[in-house]
Amino acid sequence: MDLLISLVINGLATGMLIFLLAAGLTLIFGLMDVLNFAHGGLFVWGAYTGVLTYTYTESFIIGILVAILTGVVLGFIMEKLIITPVYGNHVQQILITLGFMLVLQEMIKVAFGPNAIPVKVPELLAGSWELGELIIIKYRIFIIVVGFLVFGIFHFILTRTKIGLIVRAGVMNKEMVQALGINIKKVFLFVFMTGAALAAIGGMLMAPYSGSIYAEMGMEFAILGFIVVVIGGMGSFSGSLLAAILVGLAGSFMAYYVPFLSLAVNMILMAVVLIFRPQGLFRTAKE
Amino acid sequence: MESLLKLHNIQTHIGQFHILQGIQFEAKQGEVSVLLGRNGAGKTTTLKTIMGLTPASSGSIYFQNQQIEKKPTYEIANIGIGYVPEDQGIFAGLTVEENIKVAMRKETQEALERQDYVLTLFPDLKKFWKKAGGNLSGGQKQMLAMARAFVNDSKLLLIDEPSKGLAPIMVEKVMEAILEMKKRTSIVLVEQNFFMASKIGDTFTLIDDGRTVHRGAMNELISDDDLKHKYLGIG
Amino acid sequence: MKTSNLVSKYNILFFIILIVLIAFPFVADSRTLTILLTQIFIFSILAMSYDILLGYTGIVSFGHAMFFGIGAYATAIMLNTFEATIPVFIGSILLGILLSALVSFFVGLLTLRLKSHFFAMLTLAISGLLLVVAEKWRTVTKGNDGFTFRAPDIFKDRIVFYFCVLACLVIVFLLLRRFVQSPLGRVLIAVRENEQRTRSLGFKTLHYKVISSVVAGVVASLAGSLYAVSLRFVNTSVMTIDITLDALLMTIIGGVGTLIGPIVGSVVIEFAQHYLSGLARDFPIFERWIIFFGIIYILAVVFFPKGIVGSIQQALTKWKMKRANNRTFALQKDKERSS
Numbered sequence A: 001m002d003l004l005i006s007l008v009i010n011g012l013a014t015g016m017l018i019f020l021l022a023a024g025l026t027l028i029f030g031l032m033d034v035l036n037f038a039h040g041g042l043f044v045w046g047a048y049t050g051v052l053t054y055t056y057t058e059s060f061i062i063g064i065l066v067a068i069l070t071g072v073v074l075g076f077i078m079e080k081l082i083i084t085p086v087y088g089n090h091v092q093q094i095l096i097t098l099g100f101m102l103v104l105q106e107m108i109k110v111a112f113g114p115n116a117i118p119v120k121v122p123e124l125l126a127g128s129w130e131l132g133e134l135i136i137i138k139y140r141i142f143i144i145v146v147g148f149l150v151f152g153i154f155h156f157i158l159t160r161t162k163i164g165l166i167v168r169a170g171v172m173n174k175e176m177v178q179a180l181g182i183n184i185k186k187v188f189l190f191v192f193m194t195g196a197a198l199a200a201i202g203g204m205l206m207a208p209y210s211g212s213i214y215a216e217m218g219m220e221f222a223i224l225g226f227i228v229v230v231i232g233g234m235g236s237f238s239g240s241l242l243a244a245i246l247v248g249l250a251g252s253f254m255a256y257y258v259p260f261l262s263l264a265v266n267m268i269l270m271a272v273v274l275i276f277r278p279q280g281l282f283r284t285a286k287e
Numbered sequence B: 001m002e003s004l005l006k007l008h009n010i011q012t013h014i015g016q017f018h019i020l021q022g023i024q025f026e027a028k029q030g031e032v033s034v035l036l037g038r039n040g041a042g043k044t045t046t047l048k049t050i051m052g053l054t055p056a057s058s059g060s061i062y063f064q065n066q067q068i069e070k071k072p073t074y075e076i077a078n079i080g081i082g083y084v085p086e087d088q089g090i091f092a093g094l095t096v097e098e099n100i101k102v103a104m105r106k107e108t109q110e111a112l113e114r115q116d117y118v119l120t121l122f123p124d125l126k127k128f129w130k131k132a133g134g135n136l137s138g139g140q141k142q143m144l145a146m147a148r149a150f151v152n153d154s155k156l157l158l159i160d161e162p163s164k165g166l167a168p169i170m171v172e173k174v175m176e177a178i179l180e181m182k183k184r185t186s187i188v189l190v191e192q193n194f195f196m197a198s199k200i201g202d203t204f205t206l207i208d209d210g211r212t213v214h215r216g217a218m219n220e221l222i223s224d225d226d227l228k229h230k231y232l233g234i235g
Numbered sequence C: 001m002k003t004s005n006l007v008s009k010y011n012i013l014f015f016i017i018l019i020v021l022i023a024f025p026f027v028a029d030s031r032t033l034t035i036l037l038t039q040i041f042i043f044s045i046l047a048m049s050y051d052i053l054l055g056y057t058g059i060v061s062f063g064h065a066m067f068f069g070i071g072a073y074a075t076a077i078m079l080n081t082f083e084a085t086i087p088v089f090i091g092s093i094l095l096g097i098l099l100s101a102l103v104s105f106f107v108g109l110l111t112l113r114l115k116s117h118f119f120a121m122l123t124l125a126i127s128g129l130l131l132v133v134a135e136k137w138r139t140v141t142k143g144n145d146g147f148t149f150r151a152p153d154i155f156k157d158r159i160v161f162y163f164c165v166l167a168c169l170v171i172v173f174l175l176l177r178r179f180v181q182s183p184l185g186r187v188l189i190a191v192r193e194n195e196q197r198t199r200s201l202g203f204k205t206l207h208y209k210v211i212s213s214v215v216a217g218v219v220a221s222l223a224g225s226l227y228a229v230s231l232r233f234v235n236t237s238v239m240t241i242d243i244t245l246d247a248l249l250m251t252i253i254g255g256v257g258t259l260i261g262p263i264v265g266s267v268v269i270e271f272a273q274h275y276l277s278g279l280a281r282d283f284p285i286f287e288r289w290i291i292f293f294g295i296i297y298i299l300a301v302v303f304f305p306k307g308i309v310g311s312i313q314q315a316l317t318k319w320k321m322k323r324a325n326n327r328t329f330a331l332q333k334d335k336e337r338s339s
Helices: A002-032 A039-057 A060-086 A090-112 A138-160 A162-172 A174-179 A184-210 A217-232 A237-257 A259-276 B043-051 B073-079 B096-103 B109-121 B123-127 B138-150 B168-181 B194-200 B218-223 B225-232 C003-027 C031-057 C065-081 C086-111 C116-136 C158-181 C183-193 C195-200 C205-231 C241-254 C260-282 C284-303 C307-338
Strands: A128-131 A134-137 B003-014 B017-028 B032-037 B058-063 B081-084 B156-160 B186-190 B203-208 B211-217
Touching: A002 A039, A002 A134, A002 A138, A002 A162, A002 A184, A002 A217, A002 A237, A039 A060, A039 A090, A039 A184, A039 A217, A060 A090, A060 A184, A060 C284, A090 A217, A090 C116, A090 C241, A090 C284, A134 A138, A138 A162, A138 A184, A138 A237, A162 A174, A162 A184, A162 B096, A174 A184, A174 B073, A184 A217, A217 A237, A217 A259, A217 C116, A237 A259, A259 C086, A259 C116, B003 B043, B017 B032, B017 B043, B017 B186, B017 B203, B032 B043, B032 B194, B032 B225, B043 B073, B043 B081, B043 B156, B043 B186, B073 B081, B081 B138, B096 B138, B109 B123, B109 B138, B109 B168, B123 B138, B138 B156, B138 B168, B168 B186, B168 B194, B194 B218, B203 B218, B203 B225, B211 B218, B211 B225, B218 B225, C003 C031, C003 C158, C031 C158, C031 C183, C031 C205, C031 C241, C031 C260, C065 C086, C065 C116, C065 C205, C065 C241, C086 C116, C086 C205, C116 C241, C158 C183, C158 C205, C183 C195, C183 C205, C195 C205, C241 C260, C241 C284, C241 C307, C260 C284, C260 C307
Parallel strands: B017 B211, B032 B186, B032 B203, B081 B156, B156 B186
Antiparallel strands: A128 A134, B003 B017, B003 B058, B203 B211
C-alpha cells in the first residue's frame, strides 16, 4: 500500500512536469498548427537560468521568476524569428524547429559548460513527512500542487476570459476569428510566449526534483511532451493534463516493476494512439 | 444610392489556378446586391477576396472610398465588413453565447442593444443560448452565423449561400431575416437559389468563369430568360 | 530547352570528378584523406537515401538512423559470428537490406497515412525505441559498449576498401537517378508537391510513399553495413538521432531533391567536421562547431531551401534565360533596324 502511494505520488509529480511542457505545446499546435520541436529548448533554458539565479541569490522564488522571464523572452524571439517565417509550410517548420532545438541545446553547453550541474532542493521544501511507514517527499507534493494550480489558473483563463475565448475559438477556426476582426497573429504570439513560459517553469521545477541539470534534458523531456500531446489530443488543454498524468504514472509504475520497459512503454503508447486514434484519447470535439 | 463597395478588375490566383479573371462589382448602400453564377464560377472566391482571405493578385477594391485590397482580414472586418461564410464558420465547441461574444468587439451599450435586437430576430438562439454551436441544426447555425456578423454594426454583410442545405421553411426564415437586417445594413448575397435571390435581391451581378458578364437591376434579370438560361442554366 | 546539353555537361563533370577520385589514391599518399573520403562516400549514400524521402517524396523522418543501424549491426554481428569473408560480408548486407525493407515496409504502412507532424514524431519515437532495444539487448549488441570484429582480409588495405565504397556510391547514385527519373519517381515528386491533388488524380499515394520509404531504408542499410566495416566496430551510436541529423543536415545544405546535393552536403559537412575538430584542439570555441551548422541549417531552410546545388541550378537557369532574352532582344533590334 505504501509502495502504491509512493509510486502514485512519483508518477503524479513527473506527470505534472511533463504537463507544464506539454500544455504549451498542445495549445501552440492546436491554435497555430505548428509542432514546435524546439519546445524542449525552452525547458532546458528555463532550468539553467532559473537554477543559476537560484544558486546565486539563494532564493528559489527569484529563480522561478527568472525562468519565467527567460521563457517569455525566448518565446518571443522564437516566434518572430523561427516560427513566423515558415508559417504554413509544415516540412520547413519541422526542420527549422528541430534545427533550433539543436542550436539551443549546444548554446547551453557554450554558455554554461558541458557538464551537468547539481541542484539542491530549497530548504523550505526539502525533506519529507512520515506517516507511519509511509514517507512522502515534500518537494514532490509541491510540484503536484503547483501543477494543479497552473492548470486551474489557465483553465480559468481559457474558459472565463475574453482572451481565453478567442484562443479556444482560434483553435477551432482561425480564419473565422480573423473574419470577426481579431488579429490572430497577436494571439499567436501571446499563446506562444505563454507556452514558452510554462515550459521554462517546468524546467526550473524539474531541476531540484532530478537533482541535476544537463543540456540534453530538454530533448529528452520534449519527447515525453510529444507523447503526451498526441495521447491527450492536439489542442486539448485538459487532455494534456490527463495524458500527462497517465504517462507519468505509467512511467513510474513501469520503472519499478519492469524497468527496462519504462522508457519504451510511453513510446509504445504513443505509437498505438497515433495509429489507431490519432485525435487523442481525451479529445473533446474540435469541430 | 451611395456606392459602398467597388471592385475594379479583380484577379485572384489560388496556387496556380487563375480563379478570378476580372471581376467588376458594385454594392450600394441599403441594398441587397446578389452575386449569381454557376457552381465554380468564382462567387465564393469573390467574397473571400473582398474579405482578404484569398487576397487579390491585381485590381482594386474600394470600401467607402478606402482602398482595402491589400489590407489584412481583421482590419477589413474592423472597417465594417462582416462575413458569413458558406459553412457558417460556427465555433462548434463554443456555446451560442460564446460564439456571439467572440464576435462582439467591445461590450458597449450599443453592442448589447444590437445583441438584443438580433435575438428578437432569431428567437431560437435565445432558447439555445448555452448550447454548443456544433449541436445546432443547420438552420440554427445559419441564424447564429448571421447574428454574429450583425452584432458588430457592420456596414456591409457578405453572406455566402445561406439557403444551402436548408428546408424550405428555414429558407423563408432566412429571407425574412435578411430583409429585416437590410433595414440597418447593406448586404452582398451569394446565392444559387434563384427563387430566393430574385425575391430579396435589388441588383444582380452575373459571374461566369471568374469574370463579370452582366449587371443590372433584379427585375431585369427576372424577365430575361436568355440570360437566366445562358449563365444560370434555368428557365 | 536544350536539356540534353545540360545533362551532357553534367555528365562530363561527373566523369572528371570520378576520374580524379579514382586516381587519387595512386597520386596522393594520405591515409587520413583516404579514410575521410571513404567516410564521405558512405555518408553520401546515407544522405542520398534521405533525399529520396525528403527531397523527392516530401517526407520528414526522424527515424532514419534505425535503418543505418540495422545494416551496421547485421554486418557486424554476422562478421563476428561467422568467418570474416567476403561472402559473409555480402550476406550480411543482404540480411540488413531484408530487415530494413521489412521494417520500413511495415512501419511505413502503419504510419505514412498520418500527417507530416505525426509521422515525424512517430519515427522519432520508434527509432528511440529501437535504440533502447539495442542498448538493452546486450547479449547480441553488447549495448553501449559495442564490440569490435574482424573485417574480410581484403579490406585490410584501405585503398581496396576505398574503391569498393566508391563503386557502391556510383552504382547507388546511378540506380537512384534512374529511380527518380522513372514514372514512379515522378509520382513521388507529385506527392511531394501536392499529395491531395495526386490522390484525386487516382494515385494511391500511400503505396508510393511506402515504396519510397522502403527504397530509402534499403539504401541506408547498405550505408550502415559499409560504415560498420570501415570502423570494424559497432555500438549503439549507429542508431542515435545524431545519424539522422547528419543525413538531414547534409541533404538540406547540399540541396534537397537533387541527389547530387546530398553528396555535396556530405563533402561539406564531413570536411568541416574533420577540420573544425582539429581546430578545436587549439581553439576550444570550435568544439561547439555544431552550433554553426545549426545556424547555417536554419538559414538554409528559410532562405536557401534549395541548398547549395539547388541554388546553383537556379542561378544557372536564370542566367540562361537572361542570355536567351538578351539574344531575342538583340535579334528584334536588328530586325527593326533592317526593316
